[in-house]
Amino acid sequence: MENLLTQAEARHHSAVIASVGTAWAADSRVWERDERLPEEVVAWCAAEGLLGAMIPRAYGGLGWSAVELGLLYEALGRVSASLASLVNVHGMVAQTLVRWGSGGQREELLPELASGRKIAAVSMTERQAGSDLSLIETTLTGQGSGHVLDGTKLYTTFGQRADLYLVYARTAGGPVCCLLDRTNPGLTVSPITGLLGLRAAQVARVEMRGCRIEPDAVVGKPGFAQSVLLPHALEHGRHAVAWMAVGMLSSALASCSAAVLERRAFGRVLVEHGQIQNIVTAMGVDLEAARALCVQASRAMAAADPAATRKVLMAKYFACQALERHAAQAVQAMGARGALEDDGASRIYRDAKVLNIIEGTPQLLERLLTPQIAREAAGPSWGNGRPGTAFHGRKG
Template structure:
């Protein structure tokens, strides 16, 4: 697949590289080179087709293959396991580039990386040897299956069960809003055992595992969301990821941090796409004998969009650096980055539609797609409200000592694993 515009442009109509007002991120030479490569890939392989994929509600196999061939699906897998082994900041830049072009494609990278991360950190040697090379090469696509009808933000409501058998485990339960569920080859499934929550790798073709396609999603429509049902689905003992009892506080929490960080950078990229679209329209659209860009209220919208998106990128960069140095503050930084980036992306998308007026409301308008996708960013990987609770508690602990009261479960929201 090739784009109609020259390399380095977004569908031939705008820059794929960061705009001047977002430069100055103090990246290394290798990170800048990687950033340019990611922008070129997104501009050629993803951006020209994003609107069509959104309308068709599907990602073609070619783009999945292109992500695999470029090494992007192996971003979090070490080189000695066949992956790209990207550092945290570079992984973020990849998500930004894909989020700028198409949030559905970035969603694929997010959930696939979450599964790869879980296998890498918590899987047995046999599990790592079997699955990491396949996940890195893209011969197997992973999906994250945590959310249930009664367990969204509150994972304490997890009802799927895993019954131990003579040869392994028998899983029963339903998972909802599973990103890439319609075509994933393996699911990271969370269920309750008598000894506590546990995580399992479940292959798609395992008897008892069925997938129901979900269509008409508000946003990220091309991510091919599905509901996964497990009806006495038997898996071998080797499918256990980590230990029984480690499922939520260890495996899920660690994977969700990867997902939250991915969505944060993807939201920053989405916000940048909104700013670019609004600026181009404001510069060319004339009202009352002058371009929209010369109207003061439109200038206010453009200013808020640009500054908010630029600030979100800086927070994402800080989170990436803290993750890279394994700083204890990295967890809070990732939460803050996702919160800021998702909120600024939605505001930028809403303002971009406002700048476009009726043109932005049409079924073929790219900014309409951006608005729908941006709303999803405020729900997945921790709803805005859950994040406000967690971040506020972190602030209080740091500045005023522990606060009394229950701490909400670590999860991502009602739309949960449409990611």
Template sequence: MDRLLTPDERAHHRRMLTLVLDRWQDQAHTWESGALLPEEVVTWTAEQGLLGAPLPAQVGGGGWNAIEAGLLYEALGRVSISLASLVNVHGMMAQTLARWGTPWQRENVMPALGAGKRVAAICMTEPHAGSDLSEITTTLAERGDDLVLNGTKVYITFGQRADDLLVFARRAGRSEACLVSRDAPGVTVTPMGDMLGLRAAGLARIDFEDCVIAPEALVGKPDFAVPVLVPTALEHGRHAVAWMALGMLEACFDECARFVRTRRTFGRPLLEHGQIQTLVTRMGADLEAARHLCVAASRAMQDKAPETMRSVLLAKYFVCRVAQEHTASAVQLLASSGVSERSVTARAYRDSKVLNIIEGTEQILERTLAPMLVGTAGAAR
């Protein structure tokens, strides 16, 4: 990784690794039984300025650039995808509000989000609407002088903990979004347990029944939510998930490297067996490619380059796909120690499947990437 970064970026990366790993590496395996990060961890994340770090400084955030934010997500991903997801979903909501919110929202809502005093989540998915958000049935309807929100959202990451929610709905056939406080009348939060991965990410079902929405809580213009707000949130989320998956894969490779250097089987070091060499080489080569794609995506975002969307999609697509493949290989290689819940590989094996679904499944990303890649083929001739 170091040779892809400037000296300042390398120093930032080392600070992030020291900050996150020294504090939490030995405790992360204990979090998942509670289905939600301990409040101590959420408070620490806010106090360290990590929740607001990627947000613009003018709205109270840390003003970190995309590389700095990516390196944070990589460090968090080495320890816990649930912890990284706390920062990610907060950023998805807050970045969207920072870009498209009203002056009132920037003045009255953003400061607490930037400082990490309030935790944010984003409510898109419904029981019958996931990848295709045109199918959402949550409604905003006029009732007298009021706007009233009704509907159900599911699999809301940190829905059990978030203070402020950005909710996507339909109003007279148009997509709209609004801010809702979790303690508003008519909001019911129900924990969703027994998850394959992200077991400490506080997933929740959130029901909205006749929630009165003030006019100043509307975000963006009419019919703005799905075509404009969603892509803003997803670009942030896909960039973050790619780096999170990279950190997870780095941790798995480190664990595998320690194991094959010290373990002996059939009279030889494990690393001298051809099958093991194949597993390790493929994992290491894909890890190197993943680093390049993540850095390229961040550089494109920082430069506001025309290829930003393509670069972010490629990073998310490739890194999450190879993470799923190689975390399975890591469990196989580590054998009995790889299936222990104390092992980073066991958690990574479960979390990798979830990362390959959230913020766009492999198949959804292929629908966009395939025409992009074919369209640029032969362009250099």
């Protein structure tokens, strides 16, 4: 990947890989078994500035570029998808406040988030509302001089640990995002355990019963959330998940390669067998392709390129599907060794399926990408009374 980066970016990449790997590479299997990220790991992320990596220096953050952030998520993904998810969901809230928070929200909360004194999480998903957020049932209603939040959110990543939640709700004036503090007396947080992957991500059920919040806890205007706030947060999340997938695929390739270079079968080293060569070659080529797509997406974000959203979607779409496909092949090539819980390949195999769902399934991303790809491929003359111009990628 170094040929895709500047010298400074390559040094940054090497530094974060060494830092994260040295600190935690040997511990991730214990986190998965215990289904929690130890507090010392959260404290380390805070002390290293990783929780403020995406926050401007003016608010106590590191102010890293989109490329530098992507390389951080890649390094974290090599060690643990759960660890990377902590920084990701925290960053989704931080980025939303950086871009769309009020002056008071930024001044009060961003230094707390940058330092790690507060850990943030995003609460969107509900029993009926996943990809289709129009089905959200959580409500924010006006009551006296404040607001009241009622509803139940599921699968809130690091919801068990969070001090602050960015909650998606509906109002009479349209969907909103609002901030909910962990200390609110109407809030109940319950662990969700036994997940297929991201077992250390401390996923939670978040129940809100008459949670009173102040008007200044609302981020943006009513109706602003679905069209502006959430797409912005999700773009950050999809960018991060794509890079996480690259890091995980890199680890899967390393584990698989070490095994097939060592083991023998039918008189030959495994890597000399054609079937194994197919697996390793396809994995290596797709890893390079995923890296290139992620770097392209990061550079587009940094340049505020109008095509950035499409490039992020493409990177997430390709990287996560490649990871899921090749994680399965890595376990297959490694045999019983790959199926051991203590081996990283088995964890990557489980986490890969989850990464291919969160922040948008392949089917949702296809729904978003198809109109853009088709129109761009058809050329500028498309739409002048030609067949098929009624296609708007509308909801079915």
